[in-house]
Amino acid sequence: MIDDEDRCYRAVSAKDARFDGVFYTAVTSTGIYCRPSCPARTPKRENVRFYATAAAAHDAGFRACRRCRPDAAPGSPEWDIRTDTVGRAMRLIRDGVVERDGVAGLAARLGYTTRHVHRMLLDGVGAGPLAIARSNRAHHARILLETTDVPVTDVAFAAGFASVRQFNDTLRTVYDATPSTLRQKARHRTSKPAADRVAGRISLRLAVRAPFAYEPLLSFLALRAVPGLETVEGGTYARTLRLPYGFGVVALTPAHDHVRCELELSDLRDTMTAVARCRSLLDLDADPVAIDDALAADPLLRDAVAAAPGLRVPGHVDGYELAIRAVVGQQVSVAGARTTLARIVHAHGTPIEQQAHPLAEAYALERVFPEPDVLSSVDATTLGMPRSRAATVLAVADAVAVGKIDIGPSADRASLRDQLLELRGIGPWTADYVLMRAARDPDVLLATDLVIRRRLDALVPRSATDDPTARWSPWRSYAAMHLWALPATTERQS
Structure with a gap:
């Protein structure tokens, strides 16, 4: 660009x-x-x-x-689309890796030296990893200062700063203003009194690129919501979170031009990471105009795109959890998978203290998804599913626990697919589903999915000799969502 x-x-x-x-x-x-x-x-x-x-x-x-x-402004969609090292690095920085592990930790995740990572980022985006992380911290701090009543000192640590002095110096450099000045000007600009603050809760407005078809997104999540772990009530999606420094609860209420985000965290240092994962979950950084224009250019999808402009691909807050859910859902109904997952979460998930998280009590959320090392050590016969599928669940959990597979922002998508397929019991559909939702690959069609296959058979003329799905690249994940949303009575075109 x-x-x-x-x-x-x-x-x-x-x-x-x-x-x-x-x-x-x-x-x-x-x-x-x-x-x-x-x-x-x-x-x-x-x-x-x-x-x-x-x-x-x-x-x-x-x-x-x-x-x-x-x-x-919403984040650049380029970093979710790119599969190169720079794209992976930007996703990791957005997830807070530099704040937790430093540049050395970022380089280790990518498999390069710190010097080489710095050089690649400088060449690719014009700034090194420390500068990018500092900019992200400043941006998060300003949003917290201007849109919440979180105490200024807490804002510093919630935004990822190591000290209040570093926080003050950075904001003076970036915005030519002190934290208190930014907050006072925001209140003067809105002319609204400060809202009553619930202790331990952070309320934010997440920016969205319009159009934003959030109703299908909520319907998708509601159909798959695991009791005790997540729920959709009254237009709000709420769930527990497993984060680097502790647990949390989030409630997301989408609207056409923003998403209301309420967070309750065990440790404020997880704020940036939680926000980044929520944005990924709802695909808020997508470029809906470019995607819709590309897909609507094909007569096969034109009506579907017109019916749901701004349709998003649901992501996830935890790639490991999504992979386990995908395996459990193999060859069973969505309702059946949800029931099995609820049993697993109840038996092996970590209880969340509802007194410390009022949102959890309000939405009847009880547990956080089981840790990889916990799930990998359970008796397969107690999981309530065929022995072969249970063995695959344990194998995925073990691979994540020992670091053999990384299903996160730094994942190399091609390598991740190969690694998943190497695990006994995982086929192309499961691997591609994980790529689409956990690794945020925008170009996965899920052509082996039964429903999508039927929709394609109904849409594509019998006389067609070429593959129409090639025209949908690099947005085939979004095409898959449109195909899933089509009515089952779609008639074959002549």
Whole structure:
């Protein structure tokens, strides 16, 4: 995108919100960087610089615009799409790996030296891993300061800073303002009194790219909700979370232009990670306009896309959990898989303290999904499923527990698929389903799925000689969601 600066400037001139978060616009005459849709007067072309990340703009000496607040834009969809090392690194940084394990931990996850990772990120996005992580922390801090009443000191640690001094220094550098100033200006701008705060709860508004078809997303999650672990009630999806520093509970209430997110965490240091995983769960950083335009260009999907513009692919908050659920769901109904999973969670999941998490009590959430090492050591005969499938469940849990398989943001998708297929009892459907939802691969059709196969048979003319699904690449995961959503009575085209 940045290679075509003329296209970037056209987007800025049109104030096209579709590019918010995809790139950032810096103005040399003011020293400010903005989102492309900033309502300020369009700067002269010779005064504009374009950056792939906010961190690159920071490193170049620019400060964030106080009018358009580029930190509030949705994340770039490019990092979920890219399968290269830079894309994997950006997903890991977004998940908080640098805050937990440092740059050395990030490099170890990627299998390169710290120097090489720094060089790749600098070449690819214009900033090194520390600068990107610092920019992410600053952005999270500003959102917490402006949209919540969390004490300033708690905001520092919730955003991932190691100290309050580092927090204050970074915000002065990035925003030319103190934390207290940012909060006061936000309250003055909204003219709203501070809301009553529930102890231990953080309430946020998660940015979304429109259009956003959230009703099918909630229906998909509701159909598969495991009692005691998750639920969908009154337009809100709630579930327990297993996070690096402890447990948590989240309640997500989607709307057309944002998602209301309420978090209760055992440790505030998990805030950034929890938000990133919730965004992945609801696919909030997708580019729905580009996806819909590509799929609607094919007459086979045109009506389906028109019926559900902005349809998303449900992700997951824990790749390991999703893989176990996929195995349990093999060759059984969705309701049957949900019943079996509920028994597993009740028997082996970690109880969550409802007194410390009022959201858990409000939504009848009792346990966190079993840890990999716990599940891998249980008696297969107690899982309530055929012995061969139970053995596969234990094998997946053991592979994750010992680090043989990484089903997370750093996963190399091609390698992950091969590793899954090497496990006895996992076939192409299960491996592809994990890639689609846990590894966020946008180009998985699930062609072996029975329902999708029937929909394709009904849509594709008998005389067709080519593969129509090739035209849907690289958005075949979204095409699969549209095919799943089609009515069962779809008639074959002549």
